[in-house]
Amino acid sequence: GESVGLHLPTLSVQEGDNSIINCAYSNSASDYFIWYKQESGKGPQFIIDIRSNMDKRQGQRVTVLLNKTVKHLSLQIAATQPGDSAVYFCAEINAGGTSYGKLTFGQGTILTVHP
Amino acid sequence: KAGVTQTPRYLIKTRGQQVTLSCSPISGHRSVSWYQQTPGQGLQFLFEYFSETQRNKGNFPGRFSGRQFSNSRSEMNVSTLELGDSALYLCASSLVRPEDEQFFGPGTRLTVL
Numbered sequence: 581g582e583s584v585g586l587h588l589p590t591l592s593v594q595e596g597d598n599s600i601i602n603c604a605y606s607n608s609a610s611d612y613f614i615w616y617k618q619e620s621g622k623g624p625q626f627i628i629d630i631r632s633n634m635d636k637r638q639g640q641r642v643t644v645l646l647n648k649t650v651k652h653l654s655l656q657i658a659a660t661q662p663g664d665s666a667v668y669f670c671a672e673i674n675a676g677g678t679s680y681g682k683l684t685f686g687q688g689t690i691l692t693v694h695p
Numbered sequence: 696k697a698g699v700t701q702t703p704r705y706l707i708k709t710r711g712q713q714v715t716l717s718c719s720p721i722s723g724h725r726s727v728s729w730y731q732q733t734p735g736q737g738l739q740f741l742f743e744y745f746s747e748t749q750r751n752k753g754n755f756p757g758r759f760s761g762r763q764f765s766n767s768r769s770e771m772n773v774s775t776l777e778l779g780d781s782a783l784y785l786c787a788s789s790l791v792r793p794e795d796e797q798f799f800g801p802g803t804r805l806t807v808l
Contacts, residue, residue: 612794623699623785623799624738669738675794680750681728681743681787683797688737 592692599660601689603653603670610672614683615644615655619666627655627668657691665693697721699788699800707806713774716803720767720788726750727769728797729761732783741784744769745791773805781807 593599605613611632616624630637630644630653637644643656653670667690671683700719708714720727729741740753744763761771767788773780783804787797 614796616799621801623787623801625799626796629796671738673793675792678751680745680793681726681789681797682740682751682753682793683728683730683738683787684740685730685738 589687590690590692592694593660595660595662595693595695597660599655599657599664599691599693601655601657601668601670601691603655603686605651605653605670605672605686607672607674607684608648608651609674609676610684612673612675613644613646613653614671614673615642615653616669616671616685617664617666618669618688624669660691660693662693662695665691667691699786699798701784701786701800701803703803704801705804705806707808708776709808710776710778712776713772714776714805715770715772716784716786716805718769718771718786718788718800720769720786721798724788724790724798725767726789726791726795727763727767728787728789729769729771730785730787731755732785732802733781738785741771776807778807781805 614629615627618624628639641658645654667688670686726745728743743751747763763769783802785802787799789795789797
């Protein structure tokens, strides 16, 4: 069945460092991947997405890398700030199928940024 | 533009009872999805509605149901509550397509005693 999993459940970094959060997925039919950030007491918030026909996409301080050969996704956060502390989820969807609204989420990584 | 709103934010019920949760999507969004979030299972897809029709459903028992109204507002219902139904229930809205960005509400925290 479909599954999206994370290698590391927690990540602690110093303010100003770069952070890398990893995600493995198993559904080769997935063609759209998203990273979400969830702060305590809030719902997930969209960070960045990438389509399966891309290898890399950059946003403001964030970069997502997609390696379809090994079914691996990563989120890089540059100059990590205390406000980046949250749980980060990767999610995937098969936009070409009948997966309307069905995001499949990974387990999540807790990112803690120390001042 | 107002975000996705969910009511109530917190709810305490006892086993065997039923509960109805409400979600108001972002104005103009016609797709509403529901997710269950628990520490053990993470975020799991419940169902998705578009134009008052359920387009997709996750692997949950029939005790979990939902509906969507003509104004795109949605409700989900859980009947015969079990302890394991304690969770954060999240609603997300998007425009139309599966890959359209989903905007999440703050969730309803349901505790079943």
